[in-house]
Amino acid sequence: MELWYSERGIVPGLALSVEVSKVLHEEQTDFQHLAVVDTPLCGRMLWLDNIIMTSIKDEFIYHEMISHVALNTHENPKKVLVIGGGDGGAIREIIKHPSVEKAVLVEIDRRVVEVSKEYLPEIACALDDPKVEVHCVDGIQYVRDHKNEFDVILVDSTDPIGPAVGLFEGSFYKNCYDALKEDGIFVAQTESPYYNEELIPKVNKDIRSLYPITNIYLAYVPTYPSGCWTFTMGSKKYDPKAVDFSTRPSYKTRYYNHDVHKAAFALPNFVQELINK
Amino acid sequence: MELWYSERGIVPGLALSVEVSKVLHEEQTDFQHLAVVDTPLCGRMLWLDNIIMTSIKDEFIYHEMISHVALNTHENPKKVLVIGGGDGGAIREIIKHPSVEKAVLVEIDRRVVEVSKEYLPEIACALDDPKVEVHCVDGIQYVRDHKNEFDVILVDSTDPIGPAVGLFEGSFYKNCYDALKEDGIFVAQTESPYYNEELIPKVNKDIRSLYPITNIYLAYVPTYPSGCWTFTMGSKKYDPKAVDFSTRPSYKTRYYNHDVHKAAFALPNFVQELINK
Structure with a gap:
């Protein structure tokens, strides 16, 4: 059977x-x-x-691409916040950056963290690192309570149904903006451009209304619908398309590299049209 | 129901x-x-x-990416051969290039051509164009019989099972090489890097043994397994990574643009490792 x-x-x-x-x-x-x-x-x-x-087979792609693009765009990321991402994959990537002193995970569902630690140690392995703080509380409330504190905020949410709906709303984005320092960078996973033709322009508009530098970038995520995944980045100061990679740290990755970083911002025409809607 | x-x-x-x-x-x-x-x-x-x-929703991606990367890499493509591709999508893209005088489609299964014309006119629309020749014969035999004739050959095959097996073999690649002119370019669709870990290095090795310039490039194809699709290109003279786009024609596309052309050659580490096997 x-x-x-x-x-x-x-x-x-x-x-x-x-x-x-x-x-x-x-x-x-x-x-x-x-x-x-x-x-x-x-x-x-x-x-x-x-x-x-x-999945163990492809998790490296999503986790590397939600993390390293922002962390290499920022010149000196010290304090990083992840909202969602209870499996710990993004945290594992974040602490590869030697400048990072504190990585905070805020996952609403304690059981995702506990079950990931038990069953997915390859992904959750960094959650007990001394640089890492885990808070099993509501991310929406958490960013409301923290101002001018983080260099990078990553929203590693589930889809915009169920518990994650509030993580795609304008008021949440505004609170993330306020929780970032004056040169902070925000990244959210924002679904597939094939099947989310309303969500992506909406998020892009929200982020563009807050940040002087707003971009969408892409990665191949085989276990997500269509395999083409978008991340939306708002940056207060640093341009992700003008990074001086010669000054950036090196560490082991399986998907991300500097060519992939640059290439991820090359948008097919239909994606460009979507965000210019 | x-x-x-x-x-x-x-x-x-x-x-x-x-x-x-x-x-x-x-x-x-x-x-x-x-x-x-x-x-x-x-x-x-x-x-x-x-x-x-x-599918009508995403066909533009595959058809644009199998065609325009090679046709813009070549400085003056006049005669182009498509093996397979009986739906006509690659042909439709090829004749967008003003330099193209003749586009030859060699599809083994006449019914694919006939059914595409009847049911998928948006894709098959160029098959009756005066620049287009359609031969419903075996592509393996066809390239054996034609020498030093084409500027670009595109292998738009089905998967390497069933009728297309021979289109992934070294002897076929050698005959394609001989069917190309002295500055010709060969492109084949070569499946997903996630699920074809043996095929891609094998094809890459075959093509590298024939052509001085061999590359793999990627596109997001949502209806193919993993959504991440590879194309393998062998080029006798022109470097696809060093195209002077200012001299290239402009035409309407929905996925391909010059930034996407360049970005398609930025390979994730795991794909690089695959072809260096």
Whole structure:
């Protein structure tokens, strides 16, 4: 008997299914349904509300690309905040930067952190690092309470349904802006340009109204719908397209490199048209 | 009752399914199973042997990226050959180049051409253009019989199973090399770097043994497994990374632009490692 998990509903009319060799953990947390499964193709996977969050096979792409583009754009990132991202993948990448003194993870669902530590140690391995602080509280409230404190804020949220809806709203973006220092950088994962033709221009407009330098960049994320993923970046001072890479630290990555950093900002015409809507 | 078509088997352990509103055509041709369906998400789609070939929603990406990178790398492409690509999408893009005097399509399965003309006129629209010649014969034999004739050859094949197996072999690549003029350019679609870890280094090695300038480039193709697609280019003279775009023609595209051309050659570390195997 074959067991398959199907991601259905996030993009109406589309389903991505993965063969599952073993269900390791399933529970209903206070916020969402959570499952950890082993798969022959993608290795171990984390699913939330029947949507693929991450897999051992491809997690490096999303986690490197949400982190290193901003951290290399900033000249000296010391204090970094991640909203969401309870699996710890973004945190693992952030602390590769030698300038980083403190990485704060704010994940609303404590069980995502605990289950990731137990079942996905390759991803969650940095969560016990002395530079890392983990707060299992509401990210929306957290940024409201912190002003002028962070060099970089990354919003590593689930999709804009369920618990993450507030992380795509203008008031949240304004509070993130205020929580950043005067040369801070904001990055949010902002879904696929194929299947989110309303969300991306809306977020782009919100971020552009706050930051002098606003850009969208792309990465290939095979386990997310369409495989083409956008990140929206607002920057108060530093231009991500004009980084002097000769002054940037080197560290091991599997997807990100300086050519990929530059190339990620080259937008296909249809994506350009989307953000100019 | 919902009807869904599932692509299963091409990548073991993975299935992409699309809701179908209407099955317009199904037949077993002399070479493969062929289906045309309407879908709410992707518009009209062509499937061969239960694998997605193209959809109205995203066909522009694959067809622009298999064509324009080579046609803009060549300084004066006049005669272009497409092997496979019976839907006509690559041909439609090729004849956008004013220098092109003749575009030859060699598709083994006459029914793919006929059905595309009937059901996918947006894609097949250029097949009756006076600059276009269509031959429904075996591409392997065709290139064997033509020497020193083409400026650009594009291999727009199905996956390396079934009728297309021979289009991924060294002897075919050698015949393509001989069918090209002394400054000719060869491009083949070469599948996803996530799920074809043996094929891509093999093709790369074959092409590198023939051409002084060999490169892989990438495009986001949402309806192909992983969404990340490779094209392998061998060039006898022109460097695709050193194109003087100021001398190139302009025409309407929805994905390709000069920044995208350059960015497509920026390879993530894991893809670089794959081709250096």
